Amino acid sequence: MDKPFSPSCERNREPILAVLRERFADRRHVLEIGSGTGQHAVHFAAALPRLVWQTSDVADNLPGIRQWLGEAALANTPAPLTLDVNLPLPAERFDAVFTANTLHIMGWAEVQRLFAALPGVMQPGALLTVYGPFNEKGQFTSEGNAAFDAQLRQGDPRRGIRDFEAVDALAAQAGLHLLEKRAMPANNRCLVWQRRAG
Numbered sequence: 396m397d398k399p400f401s402p403s404c405e406r407n408r409e410p411i412l413a414v415l416r417e418r419f420a421d422r423r424h425v426l427e428i429g430s431g432t433g434q435h436a437v438h439f440a441a442a443l444p445r446l447v448w449q450t451s452d453v454a455d456n457l458p459g460i461r462q463w464l465g466e467a468a469l470a471n472t473p474a475p476l477t478l479d480v481n482l483p484l485p486a487e488r489f490d491a492v493f494t495a496n497t498l499h500i501m502g503w504a505e506v507q508r509l510f511a512a513l514p515g516v517m518q519p520g521a522l523l524t525v526y527g528p529f530n531e532k533g534q535f536t537s538e539g540n541a542a543f544d545a546q547l548r549q550g551d552p553r554r555g556i557r558d559f560e561a562v563d564a565l566a567a568q569a570g571l572h573l574l575e576k577r578a579m580p581a582n583n584r585c586l587v588w589q590r591r592a593g
């Protein structure tokens with residue numbers, strides 16, 4: 396099997412890493428949801444060796460992630476977990492959760508399930524960082540995002556760019572409060588929430 400490759404990961408990994416260097420500076424154990432190819436994991440785990448970076452994704456993506464992790468042979472990337480937000484999440488708790496470009500790929504019902512389940516994998520005080528495109532007050536933030544949304548919905552009507560406010564409402568219901576909404580290149584955002592300390 397050819398190693399999967401995502402060009403967008405190469406473009407966005409440095410701006411995301413800059414956020415993680417700040418936000419995850421005092422973290423130890425990160426759960427990544429929807430790791431995709433595994434490229435982000437390899438890049439971030441190599442740059443942030445104090446972290447244990449736990450990848451996960453639906454079963455079909457695990458062979459590709461294993462290839463990326465195997466070639467990089469880092470000490471801080473355990474074997475990927477099978478994680479589908481439609482099924483119970485792992486019993487383990489982490490002090491940080493990261494996910495990139497997943498909320499517009501999951502259907503809205505799946506996004507709701509994910510946020511409802513997050514407290515089960517987040518220790519009190521844990522951080523959640525989400526990267527991707529978001530609408531603001533129901534409006535696209537660029538023509539490029541509007542075109543991307545149309546393309547997503549044409550491919551699968553359950554997909555689409557999410558409203559920041561709707562996602563933040565789910566986070567609040569899950570006991571997470573917003574620390575930061577950072578503008579990123581190409582009209583993306585990094586959203587950082589924290590689970591209440593308990």
Ligand SMILES: C[S@@+](CC[C@H](N)C(=O)[O-])C[C@H]1O[C@@H](n2cnc3c(N)ncnc32)[C@H](O)[C@@H]1O
Nearest residue numbers: 401429430431453478479480481495496497500
């Ligand atoms: C556009 S890819 C992003 C991959 C990677 N995070 C990146 O930024 O390149 C969307 C990811 O969401 C994952 N995903 C979609 N539905 C999911 C679900 N129900 N549970 C967990 N992951 C899911 C996909 O398998 C895929 O890895």
